[in-house]
Amino acid sequence: MNNQDKLKLSQNIAVIAGIFCAAVALLLLLNFWQISKTDPIESKALEALVERLKDDANNEELKEEIRNFDLLARKAYFNSQWQVETGAYMLLFGAIVLAFALRVYYSAKSKIEEPEKVLENEIASRIIAQKGIIIVGAAVMVLALLASFLSVNELKTYDVNALVADNESSTEDAVEVINVAPAQATTNEASEEVAPGENETSEVAIDGTATEATPEETASETVTEKTVAEPKPAAASSGPSLADIQINHNSFRGPLAQGVIKHKNIPTEWDSAAGTNVLWKVEVPKHGFNSPIIWGDKLFVAGANEASREVYCYNRNDGKLLWTGVADNISGSPATPPRVTDDTGLAASTLTTDGNAVFAIFGTGDVIAFDMNGKRLWARNLGVPDNHYGHSSSLITWDGKLFVQYDTNRGGKVMALDNKSGETVWETQRQAKISWASPVLAEVDGKYQLVLTADPIVAGYDVETGEELWSVECMMGEVGASVGYADGIVVAANEYARMVAIDIRTQETLWEDDFYLPEAASLLAHDGLLFAATSYGVFVCYDLKEGELLWEDDFGSPVYSSPVLADGKVYLMDNDGVMRIYEFSRELKKVGENALGEMSGPTPAFADGRIYIRGDEHVFCIGK
Template structure:
């Protein structure tokens, strides 16, 4: 019996240790992928819910997970709060970070708790819509904080600041793109001290300077660039000083300029393919990052293809093997060949809009809609729905995957879905 108990303890510890972290908004590689297996296909409120915990306020920030700690933000009246919840569903600590004006954006779709936390396993970093950015240790002690509105200028953006900073090799990169500023900022993640700031150039006008898309890091081998999207362009910048390397143009063509153009959907950034969305049913562009330089427009060597319509409005694209998936505004899932942009299929998955990003894990694509449903789709050239699952909550945050579970953050609850 003693030997059996020791074996079970070792096995249990091994399972915890082998759980893949979800350290940032779109997962381990910031591309919406998880290597976790044994994940659920079907669930409802009474089945496959390991636990749920009532949240003290709404928000759209996706949970970030490291080991046994889950981090997210909520808006509670005018308080914007950072929370740590354990993977057994217990509240560990809560810290007020900022003060909101209290109003939601676009009715119930978002608020000042929309940017997601990120972590390097030592510190957790949070950015909220009132402009505060801070680092905490895993016990909730604040290591440093910064008021970006005081330091870099008051925000002026129609639907609030929701961009998630990107954490990479000891630096935190902020995107502060709105009508009063067009700045990219690199901070030392350990201290919060500024390393550089770069004024991002654009001739965008109207609503275009309001940018809701998040920055990403492109990395291949020993090369890495900061990717920034919005204000009519997608741009790449050096990590040591912010200097621009290339930009994708004609996302909002001057000949038929749309003054209501605004970037919400973020690019898909992978080593060999960058997919640049636009908005308003506009273009989507596939870029070969190895050939990217200068201004990239139709006919440039770096441009692989340019889809004329059906760009995602909010969710970011997802790449699985050689196929690209785009979640359309009206609940339609579009599938394309990643190398050519050739259409494979377009199928309706829900009748409601989607705000969450698609996630791929365990041979399944998880699509979370505003109609309380998660549609599970089998990847491949033939469209196949494996399950449609509903939970009584409102969802705008993206799913997170860790430890054999799918975590769904609603406005009311955080749900842990998996085997009990």
């Protein structure tokens, strides 16, 4: 290529790059202006709806309208953020290309032997024009980059402590326990009153005695952003076996949090209004969106409000309340809980148990352990989650360790705590943004790993050391659905993003889809099939390995609960409290529909011959 060709090519590239940069810069400025006019946390329309609700507090339709309005406003805002961030990178790329092309152009032009003869005043005019264009162009690009920076980082400065609930004087509605059987009083161990001075302790030791906290210990307890935590040996007890876990329902979505239940004789028909196949129901004292968990004859749920956080243990055979554990007097716990949305609350995370203790985490960042009789073992605060909806990632335990996914606006991390003491075994920082999804245990070539999903990565971690084993960058937005896992394949998805199937051994992407995407309902994968439920009421089945859509059922009701496979059938509860039951099949075969009689968002739990469902107010036991 001769000098003249280089001159012409570089000139054309510079012109194209200049036009591209100008167009992107103008779009960024327009987008910034639009975002600056929109506050994702507050809006006049939303305030007007809330004012209407004060005059009509029991209007459920108005409540749902407020929730939907807030959800749509936030999603639109975050989508605009992504556009601005992408545009900034495009502008930066265009500017680099433009600068390089101009450098080549002027270098080639200087080598031309006979420059054009022009008058001095013409040369001066050209120089002034060129300088003007460069100055204006640079100013536009600088403004655009500044606008993109300000837009993208607006919610990263969200101060959770400044947005605490501002009304602590609201009275609590009276709660009446349904006397299916005479309710027992709280056991002596669970109802021990806190002795004077005990509210000044930082952590409850394993033997239940309080240990006084020094100022240094208190300060270190509230630090949440550690770069690396030294791995410590796990507790001597390796925890229950897989067989023990499979005959119980010890975590969100059952054994290993995969949504596959081994129990048989699960009922498919009931009538809550008539009481048919409803063995008992009991009102839960405090509200929560966490799912029931089961070990032996005991069932556990949690509830919370601004005043207190509590764990409840019921006899799963007759619904008797056995004990109540209160999460209080925890060093670092905020005096006033953070602001959370109504559809998350302070008790959204499902508990877990290893058969020796039950573990809970609340939206305040408090983690607490009780033994199976309600005796408090230990408690600690992980730092108040910087989260504009509220914390909802559920707990899971394996091999003597309690795993906590703690992805917030301040950054992501995953932790393993010792089941017996609550001390940190290991802690791994993640290159991830905030997530509401929960960890899943996956067995790969005889070893277990923890699989997490967030924006932008899906990743696996060694359960013993916390080492990141693999990572695939494929997600975006507000990730709420946990992954599905089966046959060495991990499937992750998020609404307004994509669904991605990943070979866990090679990290190869097997297939992608962007049509039917879940918002909150986790994915169910098993034996060559994948099931997903959208928030707008479409339930679909895919071929797990190929990604082929096999069937869909559009029932139109919103869904937050996750599908669960039990006894050869897939159970899916919608938010209206209707359980839809399908054959586990490559063809659409609906077994039945059963109404609970009240709203329900949590995922049900299963035991032999029974289903345990948490509604807005009650826990129901369904059985023949």
